[in-house]
Amino acid sequence: MMNWHLAPYFFVSGITNGSIYALIALGFCLIQNATGLVNFAQGEFVMLGAMMVFTFYHIIGLPMPVAFILAVAAVALIGVALERGPIRHSRNRDILTLVMITVGASISIRGASMMVWGKNAHIYPAFGGDSPVFILNAAVLPQSLWIMGLTLVVLVLLYLFFHRTLLGKAVRAVADNPHGAVLIGISVRRLVALAFGLSGAMGAMAGILITPITSMSYDAGLMLGLKGFAAGILGGSGSTLGAVVGGLLLGVLESFGAGLVSSAYKDAIAFLILLLILFVKPAGLFGSVRVRRL
Amino acid sequence: MSGCAGCDPERNPDPVRCGLRQFFISRISKITMSLHVAPPRNWKALLLTAAILWAIPLAVRNDYFLLLFNVMALNALVVLGLNLLIASTGQVSLGHAAFYGLGAYLSAIASTTLQWPLPLAFLAALLCVALIAFLLAIPTLRLEGNYLVMATLGFNIIVTILFTQMEEFTGGPSGFPGIPRLSLGPLSISTDRHFYYFIWTLFLILFAFTLNLTDSRVGRALLAIHERDLTSETLGIPTYRYKVTTFVLSALYAALAGFCYAHYVTFISPKTFDILYSVQVLTMVVVGGMGSIWGGLAGTVVLTSLPELLHRFEDLHVLLYGLILMGVLIFSPQGLVPALLSLLQRARPDSEAAGSGNEALLVERALESLRSGRTLNLRCAPAGTGTASSGPEGAGGLLDIRNVSLGFGGLQALNEVGFQLNSCQVVALIGPNGAGKTTLLNVISGLLKPDMGQVVLDGRDMVGMPPHRVAECGVGRTFQAVQIYQHFSVLENLLLGYHVEGGAGFLSAGLRTPSERREERRLRERAMDLLASFDLSDKASLPVMQLTLLEQKLLEMARSLAFSPRVLLLDEPVGGLNPKESEVLVGYITLLRRNGMGIILVEHDMNVVMRIADRIEVLQHGCLIASGTPREVQQNPKVITAYLGVRKS
Numbered sequence: 001m002m003n004w005h006l007a008p009y010f011f012v013s014g015i016t017n018g019s020i021y022a023l024i025a026l027g028f029c030l031i032q033n034a035t036g037l038v039n040f041a042q043g044e045f046v047m048l049g050a051m052m053v054f055t056f057y058h059i060i061g062l063p064m065p066v067a068f069i070l071a072v073a074a075v076a077l078i079g080v081a082l083e084r085g086p087i088r089h090s091r092n093r094d095i096l097t098l099v100m101i102t103v104g105a106s107i108s109i110r111g112a113s114m115m116v117w118g119k120n121a122h123i124y125p126a127f128g129g130d131s132p133v134f135i136l137n138a139a140v141l142p143q144s145l146w147i148m149g150l151t152l153v154v155l156v157l158l159y160l161f162f163h164r165t166l167l168g169k170a171v172r173a174v175a176d177n178p179h180g181a182v183l184i185g186i187s188v189r190r191l192v193a194l195a196f197g198l199s200g201a202m203g204a205m206a207g208i209l210i211t212p213i214t215s216m217s218y219d220a221g222l223m224l225g226l227k228g229f230a231a232g233i234l235g236g237s238g239s240t241l242g243a244v245v246g247g248l249l250l251g252v253l254e255s256f257g258a259g260l261v262s263s264a265y266k267d268a269i270a271f272l273i274l275l276l277i278l279f280v281k282p283a284g285l286f287g288s289v290r291v292r293r294l
Numbered sequence: 295m296s297g298c299a300g301c302d303p304e305r306n307p308d309p310v311r312c313g314l315r316q317f318f319i320s321r322i323s324k325i326t327m328s329l330h331v332a333p334p335r336n337w338k339a340l341l342l343t344a345a346i347l348w349a350i351p352l353a354v355r356n357d358y359f360l361l362l363f364n365v366m367a368l369n370a371l372v373v374l375g376l377n378l379l380i381a382s383t384g385q386v387s388l389g390h391a392a393f394y395g396l397g398a399y400l401s402a403i404a405s406t407t408l409q410w411p412l413p414l415a416f417l418a419a420l421l422c423v424a425l426i427a428f429l430l431a432i433p434t435l436r437l438e439g440n441y442l443v444m445a446t447l448g449f450n451i452i453v454t455i456l457f458t459q460m461e462e463f464t465g466g467p468s469g470f471p472g473i474p475r476l477s478l479g480p481l482s483i484s485t486d487r488h489f490y491y492f493i494w495t496l497f498l499i500l501f502a503f504t505l506n507l508t509d510s511r512v513g514r515a516l517l518a519i520h521e522r523d524l525t526s527e528t529l530g531i532p533t534y535r536y537k538v539t540t541f542v543l544s545a546l547y548a549a550l551a552g553f554c555y556a557h558y559v560t561f562i563s564p565k566t567f568d569i570l571y572s573v574q575v576l577t578m579v580v581v582g583g584m585g586s587i588w589g590g591l592a593g594t595v596v597l598t599s600l601p602e603l604l605h606r607f608e609d610l611h612v613l614l615y616g617l618i619l620m621g622v623l624i625f626s627p628q629g630l631v632p633a634l635l636s637l638l639q640r641a642r643p644d645s646e647a648a649g650s651g652n653e654a655l656l657v658e659r660a661l662e663s664l665r666s667g668r669t670l671n672l673r674c675a676p677a678g679t680g681t682a683s684s685g686p687e688g689a690g691g692l693l694d695i696r697n698v699s700l701g702f703g704g705l706q707a708l709n710e711v712g713f714q715l716n717s718c719q720v721v722a723l724i725g726p727n728g729a730g731k732t733t734l735l736n737v738i739s740g741l742l743k744p745d746m747g748q749v750v751l752d753g754r755d756m757v758g759m760p761p762h763r764v765a766e767c768g769v770g771r772t773f774q775a776v777q778i779y780q781h782f783s784v785l786e787n788l789l790l791g792y793h794v795e796g797g798a799g800f801l802s803a804g805l806r807t808p809s810e811r812r813e814e815r816r817l818r819e820r821a822m823d824l825l826a827s828f829d830l831s832d833k834a835s836l837p838v839m840q841l842t843l844l845e846q847k848l849l850e851m852a853r854s855l856a857f858s859p860r861v862l863l864l865d866e867p868v869g870g871l872n873p874k875e876s877e878v879l880v881g882y883i884t885l886l887r888r889n890g891m892g893i894i895l896v897e898h899d900m901n902v903v904m905r906i907a908d909r910i911e912v913l914q915h916g917c918l919i920a921s922g923t924p925r926e927v928q929q930n931p932k933v934i935t936a937y938l939g940v941r942k943s
Binding site: 086091092094100101103104105108111112115229233264267268271272278279282 | 384385386388430432433434436437441443444445447448449451452455456459569573576577580609610611612613614615616617618619620621623624625626627628
């Protein structure tokens with residue numbers, strides 16, 4: 001079963017999927033840094049983004065760019081609503097309770113989506129047509145290029161936001177020391193809402209971009225979300241750089257694993273890596289170990 | 295209006311109705327109280343549950359409903375295991391569907407494909423699951439935070455994929471048919487009715503087992519781990535081992551349920567064991583109240599029946615589960631059943647209003663009895679006995695700290711610190727804030743591992759030992775901020791200190807064997823004796839939050855004495871106390887010294903330090919800058935500089 005001659009193809013598809021995982025992992029990372037929570041609903045953001053584009057584009061008939069922007073904005077709003085509603089109003093501020101609230105939110109969104117969009121998978125046309133472009137030996141779908149390109153744009157924008165704007169610096173300050181941030185007059189609440197909104201937008205973008213290749217159904221969010229999480233752990237929990245590197249690495253590993261070993265177990269590979277990294281180096285590639293205090 | 299407590303006729307014009315309400319509330323809360331405590335006191339509630347369960351098939355003629363109850367029992371088993379895990383580790387598993395499925399599939403393969411006899415298939419399945427759970431628990435339970443949720447979730451997904459993909463073993467997505475029914479010799483469980491009796495009996499046995507377990511020495515330790523795991527370590531509780539054991543046990547409950555399911559339905563498919571089932575059982579746990587064993591049963595009953603009642607809206611189920619999970623967590627995070635209980639208890643007139651105001655009197659009395667030469671009921675090793683094997687230097691004391699260094703990144707918290715402690719001696723460790731005093735105590739008690747150096751107790755180097763082993767070696771400690779368990783009564787808090795003294799494990803605790811009961815009685819007697827020594831006997835059953843700070847500190851000290859340590863580490867024992875109160879504590883410390891205890895005292899109150907310390911070690915920026923008797927240290931110029939600064943000339 002050695003398909004080494006397909007290596008360039010595996011690599012390209014790995015980077016494509018990896019970019020998606022990186023986007024999802026960044027969403028996790030943003031919320032974790034702002035609140036210390038793992039947001040289980042991240043995967044549902046991904047699914048919702050794709051479903052909304054499907055509705056705006058196919059049902060309502062809006063042009064694709066408009067549908068894209070509307071969908072991203074809508075999911076960002078849903079992210080903010082998740083924070084403003086269930087998470088903010090929880091009586092118990094215990095992390096475990098809050099995390100499980102996001103589990104509940106994830107299941108609810110999934111159930112609601114099943115009723116809205118049905119149980120079938122949906123798809124819409126790729127952004128740049130279906131005829132592949134040849135780069136070196138690999139046939140690359142234009143959608144792959146869109147994915148890599150847009151991911152890169154998002155990364156650059158995020159970098160500029162965090163390092164060049166006051167608001168972005170405030171988010172970093174909150175991540176570093178929430179109490180200190182409050183003391184110097186930063187509204188942590190507003191920034192937490194912002195983090196949820198941003199991570200919703202990023203999740204939605206991931207979903208919108210991958211759907212022309214894989215299609216999307218109401219229950220696909222969980223798997224994508226978990227892979228994004230696995231990518232985040234691989235790169236190092238809470239590290240932005242780690243999220244990107246972890247995502248790309250996971251995508252490539254998964255692609256090669258599926259191609260060289262067996263595609264039937266493609267989905268298992270990510271979780272095997274997740275368990276392995278928890279076993280060997282729980283802090284991940286770029287993470288730091290936290291010191292516990294009594 | 296808060297209950298009927300202030301039931302004045304002006305506000306409530308109907309005294310009869312109010313009286314009736316009070317009557318019912320007290321009745322209900324009595325019943326619920328009996329649900330709250332574990333056997334042997336609540337065997338009545340258990341018996342009542344058993345009787346109801348026994349009566350149901352007699353009342354129900356339609357076998358379809360028995361099917362529902364059978365599914366309920368299977369769910370209840372999984373929920374029971376999950377609850378045990380949450381109660382003890384405070385962590386959540388989203389992978390119990392996988393253990394449930396593994397139990398079912400492994401036994402199905404063994405008994406059908408391999409044609410093994412049923413008991414052998416049963417054993418093989420459970421052993422395999424135990425091993426898998428153990429391997430999964432080892433890396434993940436070492437970590438703090440949400441890792442277990444994710445690791446178990448990932449595990450669940452892998453297992454579901456394996457069930458679907460390994461077609462030659464599992465039959466793939468179309469399922470595994472033809473599994474033999476449960477039977478032992480001539481006895482065979484072939485109808486829903488038979489299975490009903492079988493599964494609920496099995497459940498009740500395990501239910502009683504779990505209730506016993508939670509109400510034992512081990513169970514107390516498990517709850518303590520949930521509340522403060524580091525403190526529990528310093529009390530000699532092997533937290534990590536207990537967490538792993540609980541996880542494996544919890545997985546076994548699920549596997550057992552899976553085994554029963556497979557041989558009841560005789561056909562299994564991967565869909566039954568996907569992640570959604572994990573979420574369902576978790577929702578049952580949450581609704582019933584996380585960590586509440588009885589609540590879990592209630593949650594299972596409600597949530598297993600609910601979909602049946604809403605049979606027509608099958609598409610709604612997923613949404614409904616999500617909304618229920620979220621709603622309960624937001625509005626009643628302790629769960630519906632415990633919320634109901636606490637509502638009832640709040641409605642009860644508060645009879646135990648603490649009679650405050652006489653604290654000063656109590657302090658006075660304690661002082662009086664300390665002055666009149668009281669003795670402590672301790673089993674401290676008398677000076678000289680344990681030290682026969684002291685280090686090669688011969689002159690080495692009871693505790694010998696040698697060249698301990700520890701750095702955090704760029705900060706050198708401890709730099710080649712070394713001194714000795716003998717029995718019957720109080721060594722005070724003083725120094726400005728941030729000098730490394732508490733860090734040194736943490737190194738001694740094993741919470742921190744030094745980069746270099748040794749901590750030798752009786753010729754034995756303790757560096758590298760986990761804190762619970764250090765405690766077993768004979769090192770007790772108290773903390774700067776009092777570390778008592780708020781969910782426990784005074785007596786239970788103290789009993790945690792006796793953990794090391796007991797030997798009963800999970801199995802004997804769950805079965806409540808005679809020897810376990812004897813041991814528990816013995817520990818309780820000793821705990822009561824010790825409480826008496828600290829004048830806390832009459833507060834034994836109070837929640838700890840009703841104690842004054844002095845009493846809390848005394849309780850913490852008593853707890854660290856429970857396992858008869860030879861070295862006691864006291865971290866700012868009189869901090870926050872008034873002079874009279876600190877007098878009481880000083881009294882106890884001198885009493886302990888007279889009993890042969892070696893004490894390291896970290897304290898800022900110089901009056902106390904100068905009065906009771908035999909030697910003083912002064913730390914600054916992680917270095918020992920002076921040591922000697924109180925008088926010597928007082929006149930040491932370095933110490934004066936460290937504390938008061940240098941005069942500008």
